[in-house]
Amino acid sequence: MDHREQATYVGVQGVFWNLGRVIATGLLVSFTGMLHGGMGLSWARSWMVVMGALSAIMLLSFGWHLRVLPSGGGAGGAPRRPQEGPASLNAAARTFVDAFATFFRKKSIWMMIALAYFYRFGEGLIEKIGPLFLLDARAAGGLGLDNVRLGNINGTYGTAAFIIGALLGGLFAARLGLRRSLFLLALAVNVPHVTYLYLSQVRPESLGAIAAAVTIEKLGYGFGSVGHMLYMMQQMAPGPYKTAHYAFATGVMGLCMMSTGMVSGVMQEAVGYRSFFVIVLAVSALPLLFAWKAPFPVRDPQEERT
Numbered sequence: 001m002d003h004r005e006q007a008t009y010v011g012v013q014g015v016f017w018n019l020g021r022v023i024a025t026g027l028l029v030s031f032t033g034m035l036h037g038g039m040g041l042s043w044a045r046s047w048m049v050v051m052g053a054l055s056a057i058m059l060l061s062f063g064w065h066l067r068v069l070p071s072g073g074g075a076g077g078a079p080r081r082p083q084e085g086p087a088s089l090n091a092a093a094r095t096f097v098d099a100f101a102t103f104f105r106k107k108s109i110w111m112m113i114a115l116a117y118f119y120r121f122g123e124g125l126i127e128k129i130g131p132l133f134l135l136d137a138r139a140a141g142g143l144g145l146d147n148v149r150l151g152n153i154n155g156t157y158g159t160a161a162f163i164i165g166a167l168l169g170g171l172f173a174a175r176l177g178l179r180r181s182l183f184l185l186a187l188a189v190n191v192p193h194v195t196y197l198y199l200s201q202v203r204p205e206s207l208g209a210i211a212a213a214v215t216i217e218k219l220g221y222g223f224g225s226v227g228h229m230l231y232m233m234q235q236m237a238p239g240p241y242k243t244a245h246y247a248f249a250t251g252v253m254g255l256c257m258m259s260t261g262m263v264s265g266v267m268q269e270a271v272g273y274r275s276f277f278v279i280v281l282a283v284s285a286l287p288l289l290f291a292w293k294a295p296f297p298v299r300d301p302q303e304e305r306t
Helices: 003-025 027-039 043-068 089-104 109-118 121-135 147-176 178-202 207-236 242-283 285-292 301-305
Strands: none
Touching (some): 027 043, 109 207, 109 285, 121 242, 121 285, 147 178, 147 207, 178 207, 242 285
């Protein structure tokens, strides 16, 4: 695909990329509440049922992928080696070293890595603490929701908002081009973090107000996340090892989500929910800075024509 087609469909990719996470933190959490409250199962038994269902889904996915994914074979499905692929283990090792080295020799690579890492920095902090804040008792500074209500908010409204946002974000980026849309997409991811600041300061009791705030945050996250994916795809991946370099870039993104998840609990316990979400909003300025200064070493002829 060319850059415009990538932008058009990256929202669809983003929907499926995140759908499992959204379902896991929404619908399945709600399901545990139904098993516990409606069927009288203990919380341990409820979670055992959910984990068993997840295992069955993974097993069915494994069988489905064996059937439908391309084998890479030749005529009649006969195995074949890609023409440019390494012929031995030593050659594969040399290819990996070369792919790794050429990734770090790219022009402006450290600024690109900084953008890939910090783009979802605030979201990484919210991802782990946000649901706990919604569930935690009001006496502890939370909003006191139960699993069913949390699952409905994340799994129904949140999922719908994310899907709509991702699809619209892809169309938006396709129309403007990545260079002109990246900062606006970064704003869409990070500015809605103010919704959690509002919830932590005001602590509304209205379920509608809580659902609206979470929905707005998910809508912005879906809309703006396409900028992250497109930047890694169109600026960090191009070169002789596109797939490997795209994997390295997404690894940097994953490192951000892992590291923020590791420190978010410690931060929240140290400062409480109110101050935690103030910090989240403050550090959300970092991705905006890197998006504003983002280098674009790979030219887009379509974008230049418009």
